[in-house]
Amino acid sequence: LKHNGLKEIKAAEGMDAVKKIKVSLLGKKGPITNVLRGMKDLAPEERPQVGKMANILRDELTKAIDAKTKELEAALLQQKLASEAIDVTLPGTQVTEGNPHIITQVITQIEELFLGMGFQVVDGPEIEEDHYNFEMLNLPKDHPARDMQDTFYITPNILMRTQTSPVQARTMEKHDFTKGPLKMISPGKVYRRDNDDATHSHQFHQVEGLVIDKHITMADLKGTLALVAQTVFGAERKIRLRPSYFPFTEPSCEVDVSCFKCGGAGCAVCKQTGWIEVLGAGMVHPNVLKMAGVDPEVYGGFAFGLGPDRFAMLKYGVDDIRQFYLNDVRFLKQFAQKG
Ligand code: PHE
Numbered sequence: 001l002k003h004n005g006l007k008e009i010k011a012a013e014g015m016d017a018v019k020k021i022k023v024s025l026l027g028k029k030g031p032i033t034n035v036l037r038g039m040k041d042l043a044p045e046e047r048p049q050v051g052k053m054a055n056i057l058r059d060e061l062t063k064a065i066d067a068k069t070k071e072l073e074a075a076l077l078q079q080k081l082a083s084e085a086i087d088v089t090l091p092g093t094q095v096t097e098g099n100p101h102i103i104t105q106v107i108t109q110i111e112e113l114f115l116g117m118g119f120q121v122v123d124g125p126e127i128e129e130d131h132y133n134f135e136m137l138n139l140p141k142d143h144p145a146r147d148m149q150d151t152f153y154i155t156p157n158i159l160m161r162t163q164t165s166p167v168q169a170r171t172m173e174k175h176d177f178t179k180g181p182l183k184m185i186s187p188g189k190v191y192r193r194d195n196d197d198a199t200h201s202h203q204f205h206q207v208e209g210l211v212i213d214k215h216i217t218m219a220d221l222k223g224t225l226a227l228v229a230q231t232v233f234g235a236e237r238k239i240r241l242r243p244s245y246f247p248f249t250e251p252s253c254e255v256d257v258s259c260f261k262c263g264g265a266g267c268a269v270c271k272q273t274g275w276i277e278v279l280g281a282g283m284v285h286p287n288v289l290k291m292a293g294v295d296p297e298v299y300g301g302f303a304f305g306l307g308p309d310r311f312a313m314l315k316y317g318v319d320d321i322r323q324f325y326l327n328d329v330r331f332l333k334q335f336a337q338k339g
C-alpha cells in the first residue's frame with residue numbers, strides 16, 4: 001500500500017489528481033481508515049502494533065501529499081509569472097488622455113483668482129425655490145422684471161434656477177457677520193427657456209460674486225472686475241461700467257471689456273465701439289440685505305454675475321455657444337492644456 005501510494009502521488013499530474021488520491025488513500029472509505037476501523041476485530045495484543053503501523057503509514061502518505069501539493073503550487077506560480085512577464089522593451093500603447101472642458105477651464109481660472117483673494121467658493125442647487133431665485137432677490141411674484149428671465153417652472157414654487165444669484169441669498173442668510181465679512185463666488189449651471197441658436201442656450205453657466213462688509217464701494221467692484229478681465233483676457237484689458245438695471249442691485253451696471261484679438265487665426269472680437277459687454281453687476285439692494293437679515297444701515301456690498309460661456313467664446317473665438325454642449329471631441333481637443 002505504501003509503495004503504491006507513494007508512486008501514485010509522485011506520478012500525479014495536477015492538483016485535481018492529488019486531491020483524488022488523497023481521498024482514495026486517506027478518506028473515510030480508504031484502506032487506512034478501514035484498517036483502523038477493523039481494529040476491534042483484532043486480538044487485543046495485535047492492536048497496538050497494527051495501530052502504530054497504520055498511523056505511521058498515514059503520516060507518511062500525508063507528508064508525501066503535502067509535498068506534492070507544494071511542488072504543484074510552485075510550478076503553477078512559475079507558470080503564472082512567466083505568462084504575465086512584461087517585456088519592457090516592446091513599444092507601449094498610447095493612452096489617450098482627456099482634458100478639462102473649456103468652460104471648466106475658465107471657471108477654474110476664475111476660482112483660483114478669487115480663492116487667492118480669500119473668497120469662498122459656494123455651491124447651490126440647480127433645482128431652486130422661487131423664493132430664492134426671485135423673491136429674496138427683490139423680485140416678488142408680480143414683478144415685471146421676471147420677464148427678463150424666461151423660466152422653466154417645475155411647480156409654481158419650484159424651478160430650474162435662471163441665475164446663480166439665489167446662492168447669494170442663501171449664503172447671506174446663513175452668514176454670521178460678527179465673525180467677519182462675506183466674500184464668495186458661486187459657479188454653476190443655469191437654465192432659461194430660450195430657443196437654442198448660436199448665441200442662446202437653454203442651459204449655460206454663471207459665476208456669481210458677492211462681497212458684503214462695512215464700507216464697500218463701487219470702486220471695490222470695479223477693481224475686482226478689472227482683475228477678472230485681466231486674468232481671463234490678458235493684462236492689457238480695461239473695463240468700463242455702463243448704467244443698467246437689475247432688481248437686486250442699485251445702482252446696477254453692465255460691464256464691458258476693451259476689445260481684443262482672441263485666440264484663433266484671424267479672430268477678432270472688436271466691435272466698432274471698441275468695447276464688448278461681458279457681465280452684469282451692481283451694489284446689493286437694501287431690500288435684498290434686509291430680506292436676508294442683514295442691516296443695510298451697517299452693511300453693504302457688491303454683486304456680479306458673469307457668464308463663463310461668453311468668456312470662453314470671446315477668449316477663444318468660438319462663434320457658436322452650442323459647440324460647448326455637443327461634446328464633439330474634435331472641438332474639445334483643441335483646448336487641451338499642455339504640460
Ligand atoms: N443675475 C444676473 C443675471 O443673470 C446677473 C447679476 C448678478 C447682476 C449679480 C447683478 C448682480 O442677469
